[in-house]
Amino acid sequence: MRIAIVCYSLTGHTFEMAGEIARGIEEEGAEARIFNIRTDEVDAEYIRSASGLIIGTPTYMASSVWQVKKWIEEDSRPLSLSGKLGGAFATAHYAQGGQDTAIMDILGQLLVKGMLVYSGGGSFGLPIIHHGPVALDKEGDHYDESREMFRVYGRRFAAKALELFGK
Secondary structure (H helix, E strand, O other), rough: OEEEEEEEOOHHHHHHHHHHHHHHHHOOOOEEEEEOOOOOOOOOHHHHOOOEEEEEEEEOOOOOOOHHHHHHHOOOHOOOOOEEEEEEEEEEOOOOOOOOHHHHHHHHHHHHOOOEEEOOOOOHHOOOOOOOOOOEEEOOOOHHHHHHHHHHHHHHHHHHHHHHHHO
8 A cells, every 4th residue: 555645845844744644654554655846756656556645735825835736736637646545734833824724725626636535534533633634833832742643644544545445
């Protein structure tokens, strides 16, 4: 089972949280690879062979950054994302900075691509992850305390992918 994580990270925070998600995915027995579209070439064959795709973005102007939008809208066209499990996460500086809006924008784009969307679900209990995990770097210890939530999200995402698609 392969799951790809595609993100944009300028300061390293979004990439770091992608790493936490990848750890959770691997704890569940699936394979995870992270691609930072700012510095890495995305391995098209890996994306094609993956059952799941998680998109990560820093929050800018209450939305995802333009590089993530461009990747989803243009660069992913030849990758045949339809039928894959999709999810999203965000990093931001402050609460109410638009990170939920950024995640919802991405989830909407994944639905347009024909993907199945996974949120993390509040019904699983703590930690509650409504749309996707968020880490805030200027809100006390929230950033470091969010690491476990990102790992839990990775485990839950991988478990759902395994349930849907098998090994």
